[in-house]
Structures are given as structure tokens and as C-alpha cells.
Amino acid sequence: MYDMGTRKRALALVAQGRSLNSVSQETGASRSAIRSWQSRIEPLPRMKRTPCSRCGPTTESPSNTAAYSYLLGLYLGDGCISPGIRAGSFLRIACANAWPGLIEACATAVEAINPSKKSNRVHAVGYVSVVGYSQHWPCLFPQHGPGKKHERPIVLEPWQQEIVDAHPWEFIRGLIHSDGCRITNWTTRLVGGERKRYEYPRYFFTNKSPDIIQLFTDTLDAVGVSWKRANSCNISIARRASVALMDTHVGPKY
Structure with a gap:
């Protein structure tokens, strides 16, 4: 060139x-x-080399910051960046076949952030990888590095944190869509002397990286969602008001 x-x-x-x-x-x-x-x-x-908001003549945030916040959550959960041909890289986000709506939302976000505005889908057993090719993924996602995410530090750059602060629910939704779920728990209790079944919804988020867990819980705190640590890798959201907030802004996968 x-x-x-x-x-x-x-x-x-x-x-x-x-x-x-x-x-x-x-x-x-x-x-x-x-x-x-x-x-x-x-x-x-x-x-023609597509421009990049991060490594171009003027460094700035991606133009669609809401889509970036969502895609960042997806990447931290189920994404990876691998070398491609020449100087390019492949961004891959693994999405289970059970959630076609998630696959569509992921592809839309990849196309919104990829300088080329393109994505494609690679089908495998039980899941689809939404893939975008660009020279710029490592500068758009500086958390990329050798090894597994939970075996190395994961820290947001200041410009990324500004985007998450501006679009916290998109970030939470991306993390839940990648490594979380909404389930219905049940228990029994005595009502008028009779034991009855009682059901209640709950959100879970599971990740082995303590840094990603911290990013998730810090963002929950920022939007007023109460949470509890079920164990070192699992965060539970079960209080009625917090579940209602999550249902309003995140909702179950589809």
C-alpha cells in the first residue's frame, strides 16, 4: 500500500x-x-485502509459508544482476538445457538465498531462465532494479550471506563449475554399452615477472572443494583427491586 x-x-x-x-x-x-x-x-x-478512532491522526472514542460498551462486555466474556492475514486480526465472539437474538445483537455491535462495518458468522457444534476482521481490534480492545483472561490482569483504559460510565447498562447487558443468565429459583414456605411452592427470578454472572468480576460489580453498584457473591466466580442478583431493574435494562437472553 x-x-x-x-x-x-x-x-x-x-x-x-x-x-x-x-x-x-x-x-x-x-x-x-x-x-x-x-x-x-x-x-x-x-x-483503502479503513480509519480507526484509536490509532488515527486524532485519538478519540469509537463513534457509537453505546455499541462499544455492549461489545466490550461480550468480548470480556466470550471474545478473543487472534492474528489474521498480514497485519490484520480476527475478533471472535462465541454465541450459543440457543440464543438467536444474541447472535443478531452481537453481529450488529461488531459491524457498528469494526472500521470496515462488516462481520460474518462461523458455525460450529452448538454455537456460532460472530467474526470481524480488522487491523484495529488490538487498539480498540487493549485487554488483548497472550494467555487466558483470568490468568492475566484485565484493566480498562481511561477512555474505556468513560464509555462504560456513560453506558453502564449496555456493558452489563454484554457481560450477562456472554457469561450470565436469568433463571427462576424456587423454594417452599408455610402459608396458613400449608407448605407452598414459591418461585422467584434471579440473575447470575459467572467468570473466573477476578478483574472482570470486579468490573461487573462496580458497574452494578453504579446503577444501584444489589448483588451478592455466591462464590469466587459467581455473582447473584436476587433482590426484587434489583431484579426489576435488570429486567428493565437487560432481560433474559432470547
């Missing part, structure tokens, strides 16, 4: 009567590229 300055300089040298070989040696551009520029100097659309 040659910048426009290199292209114009090469064509100016050719116009002076220089050979393609000498122009190639001076500019570093291949002779075939110089020949193609003589008929078309603009790069083909597929060759």
Missing part, C-alpha cells in the same frame, strides 16, 4: 522521461504498481 505522495512523485519522475526501473529504485514502488498508476492513481476501494 503506497501513499498518494509516493504515487504522485513516481508519476512525476516518469513524466521526466525516467525509466520505470530507475523510478522504482528511487521511490521503492514496484514497476507494476507504477504502471497501474499511469491509468489509475487512486487506490481501489478494497485497498
Whole structure:
């Protein structure tokens, strides 16, 4: 990929009567590229490098911060970034086949944040990986690194925390959609001397990373949701008012 300055300089040298070989040696551009520029100097659309809000000339947050907050939750739960061809990377979010609505929501979020605005789906046994290809996933998700997430520190960058603070429910929804659930528990109690079955809804979030657990509970605190730690990897939300809040802003998977 040659910048426009290199292209114009090469064509100016050719116009002076220089050979393609000498122009190639001076500019570093291949002779075939110089020949193609003589008929078309603009790069083909597929060759244009898509801009990135984080590593471009001006560093800023992704334009759709709500979609980013949701996708960040999905990534921290069931996502990974792996090397692709050339300098690109693949973002993969695993979504169970049981939740087609989640698959659609995930694909929409990937397309909203991917500079190319594209995603595709890779089907496997029991799940679908929503995949996006870009050179920019590592700068959009700096938590990427070697090894499993629960075996290394997971800390949000200040710009990410600002997005989560602005869109806490989208972040919570992404985490629940990836590593959480809404279930109905039941117990029995005496009513008028008769033992009756009593059912109540509850949300659970499960993750082995203490850092991701902390991000989840800190965000719950920020929106006024009460929670309890069932064990080191499980967070329970069972109080009626808090479940009602979760139902309003998150709801069960579908």
C-alpha cells in the first residue's frame, strides 16, 4: 500500500522521461504498481485502509459508544482476538445457538465498531462465532494479550471506563449475554399452615477472572443494583427491586 505522495512523485519522475526501473529504485514502488498508476492513481476501494478512532491522526472514542460498551462486555466474556492475514486480526465472539437474538445483537455491535462495518458468522457444534476482521481490534480492545483472561490482569483504559460510565447498562447487558443468565429459583414456605411452592427470578454472572468480576460489580453498584457473591466466580442478583431493574435494562437472553 503506497501513499498518494509516493504515487504522485513516481508519476512525476516518469513524466521526466525516467525509466520505470530507475523510478522504482528511487521511490521503492514496484514497476507494476507504477504502471497501474499511469491509468489509475487512486487506490481501489478494497485497498483503502479503513480509519480507526484509536490509532488515527486524532485519538478519540469509537463513534457509537453505546455499541462499544455492549461489545466490550461480550468480548470480556466470550471474545478473543487472534492474528489474521498480514497485519490484520480476527475478533471472535462465541454465541450459543440457543440464543438467536444474541447472535443478531452481537453481529450488529461488531459491524457498528469494526472500521470496515462488516462481520460474518462461523458455525460450529452448538454455537456460532460472530467474526470481524480488522487491523484495529488490538487498539480498540487493549485487554488483548497472550494467555487466558483470568490468568492475566484485565484493566480498562481511561477512555474505556468513560464509555462504560456513560453506558453502564449496555456493558452489563454484554457481560450477562456472554457469561450470565436469568433463571427462576424456587423454594417452599408455610402459608396458613400449608407448605407452598414459591418461585422467584434471579440473575447470575459467572467468570473466573477476578478483574472482570470486579468490573461487573462496580458497574452494578453504579446503577444501584444489589448483588451478592455466591462464590469466587459467581455473582447473584436476587433482590426484587434489583431484579426489576435488570429486567428493565437487560432481560433474559432470547
